[in-house]
Amino acid sequence: DSGVTxxxxxxxxxxxxxxxxxxxxxxGDLSVYWxxxxxxxxxxxxxxxYNGEERAKxxxxxxxxxxxxxxxxxxxxxxxxELGDSALYFCASSVAGIAKNIQYFGAGTRLSVL
Amino acid sequence: DAKxxxxxxxxxxxxxxxxxxxxxxxxxxxxxxxxYRQLPSQGPEYVIHGLTSNVNNRxxxxxxxxxxxxxxxxxxxATLRDAAVYYCILLYSGGGADGLTFxxxxxxxxxx
Numbered sequence: 340d341s342g343v344t345x346x347x348x349x350x351x352x353x354x355x356x357x358x359x360x361x362x363x364x365x366x367g368d369l370s371v372y373w374x375x376x377x378x379x380x381x382x383x384x385x386x387x388x389y390n391g392e393e394r395a396k397x398x399x400x401x402x403x404x405x406x407x408x409x410x411x412x413x414x415x416x417x418x419x420x421e422l423g424d425s426a427l428y429f430c431a432s433s434v435a436g437i438a439k440n441i442q443y444f445g446a447g448t449r450l451s452v453l
Numbered sequence: 454d455a456k457x458x459x460x461x462x463x464x465x466x467x468x469x470x471x472x473x474x475x476x477x478x479x480x481x482x483x484x485x486x487x488x489y490r491q492l493p494s495q496g497p498e499y500v501i502h503g504l505t506s507n508v509n510n511r512x513x514x515x516x517x518x519x520x521x522x523x524x525x526x527x528x529x530x531a532t533l534r535d536a537a538v539y540y541c542i543l544l545y546s547g548g549g550a551d552g553l554t555f556x557x558x559x560x561x562x563x564x565x
Contacts, residue, residue: 341496341498343496370551372551372552372553374552374553374555381555381556381557382491382497382540382553382555383555384552384553384554384555385552386552387551387552394551395551395552397552429496429497431496431497433551440551441499441502442489442497442499442553443499444496444497444498445496446495446496447495447496
């Protein structure tokens with residue numbers, strides 16, 4: 340158990356809809372990262388938050404947004420969903436956003452867009 | 454970002470050592486070498502990381518070439534539970550974006 344909690348585990352929705360994925364980082368971790376894993380694109384970094392502030396953006400679509408709350412949990416919002424958004428979404432956390440720190444990953448949320 | 458090159462797949466027998474290679478010829482002096490693995494149906498899991506010197510932990514050893522252009526992850530005695538995709542990742546230590554850039558990794562198959 341990594342200590343990172345993601346909910347829900349599975350999500351099934353329809354095209355055009357909006358969903359919210361939730362992540363609770365390990366106790367004491369200030370950084371939260373979101374990743375997407377699909378069969379054709381592999382594991383891709385989406386966005387990073389550090390202590391409530393956006394720190395870095397990766398390959399995140401404009402239809403996607405995230406935030407980190409004062410209690411350090413984070414939410415990833417996906418809107419106007421398309422079939423191609425079906426994927427595993429992972430959250431990870433680390434103590435601080437510096438290179439040598441280790442990232443701990445949650446078990447993921449599997450999103451199916453029908 | 455500096456890139457890494459790994460074999461697509463490797464096969465080994467249970468209870469034998471496994472050496473997983475990674476080439477990173479464009480590595481910069483401030484890049485850390487990280488290894489993660491992803492077991493089937495799970496999120497990625499940190500294995501080990503290093504900068505210049507060889508590193509050991511309870512999971513594995515990391516051997517880094519003197520010129521830092523390659524490294525090898527060593528599993529001393531593979532078990533069936535070590536069957537996973539192993540990712541070699543460079544992480545710039547100079548601040549800024551710290552998201553991990555995953556390549557295709559090496560799919561390690563362990564035969565009983």
